[in-house]
Amino acid sequence: MNYETLVPVMRRLAIEAGEKIMQIYNSDDFDVKVKSDDSPVTEADEAADAIISAGLRAEFPDVMLVTEEQSESHTAKGDTFLIVDPLDGTKEFIHRRGDFTVNIAFVENGVPQRGIVYAPAKNRMFFTQADGQSVEETGDFALDTVGALSPINVADSDNGALMVVASKSHRDQATDDYINKYNVKDSKSAGSSLKFCLVATGEADIYPRVGRTMEWDTAAGHAVLLGAGGNVVRFDDHSPLTYGKEDFANPFFIAYAPTVELKEA
Numbered sequence: 001m002n003y004e005t006l007v008p009v010m011r012r013l014a015i016e017a018g019e020k021i022m023q024i025y026n027s028d029d030f031d032v033k034v035k036s037d038d039s040p041v042t043e044a045d046e047a048a049d050a051i052i053s054a055g056l057r058a059e060f061p062d063v064m065l066v067t068e069e070q071s072e073s074h075t076a077k078g079d080t081f082l083i084v085d086p087l088d089g090t091k092e093f094i095h096r097r098g099d100f101t102v103n104i105a106f107v108e109n110g111v112p113q114r115g116i117v118y119a120p121a122k123n124r125m126f127f128t129q130a131d132g133q134s135v136e137e138t139g140d141f142a143l144d145t146v147g148a149l150s151p152i153n154v155a156d157s158d159n160g161a162l163m164v165v166a167s168k169s170h171r172d173q174a175t176d177d178y179i180n181k182y183n184v185k186d187s188k189s190a191g192s193s194l195k196f197c198l199v200a201t202g203e204a205d206i207y208p209r210v211g212r213t214m215e216w217d218t219a220a221g222h223a224v225l226l227g228a229g230g231n232v233v234r235f236d237d238h239s240p241l242t243y244g245k246e247d248f249a250n251p252f253f254i255a256y257a258p259t260v261e262l263k264e265a
Contacts, residue, residue, distance in 0.1 A: 001063070001106060003114055003130040010104045010116045011127060013055040015141050017048035017086055017102045018120035025093060025121065032094055044093060045069055048086035052104060056082050063106075066248060068216045079110040079244035085216040089192030098122055099191025105219035110242040115223030117193050126152065126197045126224045134200055134227030154230045154257035155202035161185035162260065165195045165204035167211070174210040181263040182206070196221025199255050200228035206256040210235065215248040222255070230257055235265050 024030050024044040031043050049069040056065055064081035066073045082104070087093060089100030098121035105115035116127035118141075125137045129149075139147020155163075164179050164187040171189065179187065190198060196218070198204040222232045222241065232241045235252035254262060 001060075001108065001113075003132075005059070006106060006114055007116075007127065007130050009055065009059050010106075010114070011125075011146070012143050013052045014102045014104055014116045014118040014125070014127075015143055016055070017051045018118050018141075020044070020047045020051060021087060021093070021100075021102070022120050025096065041069070042087070042090060042093060045087040045090060048102060049084065052084050052086055052102075056084070056104075066216065068214065074248060077244075079242075080108050081244070082106055083216050083219045083243070083248075085193075085214075085220070088217055089194075092191040097191065099194055101192045101194060101220075103193050103216065103220035105223050107215075107219055107243040110244050111240075112219045112223035112226065112243060114227075115220035117197055117220050117224055119192075119194055122194075124194075124197070126200065128223050128227040132227050134224045136197075136201065152201045152224075152228045154199060154225070154228050155205055155259070157205040157257045157259040158185075159183060159259075159261050162205045163187070163203070165190055165198045165207045167191070167195065167209065172211065175208060178208050178210060178263070178265070193217065193221035196225045196230075196232075196255050199230055199257060200225045202257070206254065206260050208235065208252075208254045210252045213250045213253075215243050215245065215250060218250060218253070219243060225255055230255065232256075233262075238262060 021044045067084040085103040092099040102118040105112045114128045118125045135149040160183045195207045232255045241253050
């Protein structure tokens with residue numbers, strides 16, 4: 001994969017999808033359906049998926065594509081592929097809370113190498129450049145003109161006063177029990193893959209996830225965090241979280257700055 005070609009395509013498609021999502025978000029009403037796993041899906045999920053999938057297939061026809069909204073793609077096998085969650089944080093979208101993101105990533109040999117996380121309602125965009133360094137873009141997010149870029153890096157964490165970020169919609173006792181093993185200065189909640197980005201920018205030190213996620217939920221944020229010097233490991237044995245697993249389902253995991261002294265599960 002030529003990253004010099006890939007990164008601008010991912011950025012453009014994320015912006016196009018974000019524009020469509022915001023049109024629907026700002027409308028008076030939108031349809032909400034329920035998928036077979038009881039999770040909600042909106043017309044925004046489907047419209048964004050159509051934009052991104054068509055764009056990726058046109059540019060990279062020979063690369064395996066996995067996307068949340070196309071169940072037939074979930075039976076694909078491989079460790080090198082493009083993976084898409086066109087609207088992560090559908091519940092945040094439905095309740096008009098703004099913490100939803102467009103996610104596109106490229107996984108190579110089981111590792112998310114490049115990715116973009118775009119939060120159109122919050123005007124925040126994070127992506128890995130072709131050289132692997134993660135950046136946050138500010139500006140108008142024009143399709144063909146990249147705005148001001150700031151390299152992002154994880155915090156040099158103080159283990160006596162950690163900042164924790166946890167899920168807004170999926171916080172539970174098991175998560176709190178694990179967080180209580182640390183010396184926590186403060187915690188914040190965020191929806192969707194923004195939690196990875198808050199660790200990547202140093203706004204948080206650690207994000208533990210004790211709950212079900214799929215690879216399309218995490219790949220783009222994982223790539224951004226890796227490009228900012230962070231890590232994502234399995235909750236149970238602290239081995240690296242890898243991609244291309246059976247059914248694209250993730251185990252519990254921890255995303256963190258490397259200076260955090262991880263506690264056992």
